[in-house]
Amino acid sequence: MKLLIKNMVCPRCIIAVKDILEAEGVKVKSVALGDAETEGELTDGQSIAIARRLQNMGFELLDDPRSQLVEQIRIAVQELVRMKGERPKMSDYLSHNLKKDYSTLSKLFSEVRGITIERFAIAHRIEYAKELLCYSQLSTSEIAYTLGYSSPAHLSSQFKQVTGMTPKEFRALEQHGRLSLDEL
Numbered sequence: 001m002k003l004l005i006k007n008m009v010c011p012r013c014i015i016a017v018k019d020i021l022e023a024e025g026v027k028v029k030s031v032a033l034g035d036a037e038t039e040g041e042l043t044d045g046q047s048i049a050i051a052r053r054l055q056n057m058g059f060e061l062l063d064d065p066r067s068q069l070v071e072q073i074r075i076a077v078q079e080l081v082r083m084k085g086e087r088p089k090m091s092d093y094l095s096h097n098l099k100k101d102y103s104t105l106s107k108l109f110s111e112v113r114g115i116t117i118e119r120f121a122i123a124h125r126i127e128y129a130k131e132l133l134c135y136s137q138l139s140t141s142e143i144a145y146t147l148g149y150s151s152p153a154h155l156s157s158q159f160k161q162v163t164g165m166t167p168k169e170f171r172a173l174e175q176h177g178r179l180s181l182d183e184l
Contacts, residue, residue, distance in 0.1 A: 003036045003050075004068045006060040009078075013059070020053045034075040070112045072098055073105055077117065081124040087148045090121060126162045129155065133171045140167045 005017055018031045024046050027039040042050065051061045062068045076097050080090060087093070091102040094117070098105060109117050125147050132143045144155035159167050 001038045001041050003038065004062040004071055005034060005036060005054060006062055006067070006071050007058055008033050008035075016057055017054070017059065020050060020057070024049050024053070026050070033078070034071055066108060066112060069098070069100075069105070070109055073109050073117065074120070077121050078124055081121060081128055081147070083148075090117070122158060122162065126159055129159060129167065130163075130170065133167055143167070 008014065008017060014031045014033065017036055018028055021028050021031075021036060021038065026042065026046060029037040029039055031037075047061075054061050062071055073094060076094055077090070080087060080093050088096075091106075094100075094105055095102045106117050109115075109120070113120065115123075129143055129147060132138055132146065136143075138146065140155065141152045144152040147155065149155040149158075156166055159165075159170070163170060
């Protein structure tokens, strides 16, 4: 049985979700960002207990098909932003991976999240840029390349538009004010 879980954003989240499922006596086939696959169906009691425990940890078990698709879009955008090397066009990537027309995905995402997929992807790219600025020795040019920007100037322009400061100004701050991925 496949379960979709909201707010799984890191390897520690995967471990926490796996631990919750196993604590409820569920045999786990796999756990990845945003989903878990179990052997067999869950009992009603297991479903309720798992949902409560997930909620206590800041996760949400998604059972509404629209919410599930929005979560799949969110995860796919996150994967695309962090993809190494040359990236495909976002609309092609999402359509291919989610097996839906991009206009359908875009409309649904905007309705549910109140932001376009494009703006959401930009927010993720900027948060990833912040992470690289804080925790790496990469230059702005290297970060621009890593994130798939056409130039360092494009990264700087978009970074300033979103944050109100340049990457250099951000790097010089003592308190960086980053968002966690589940806040996006």
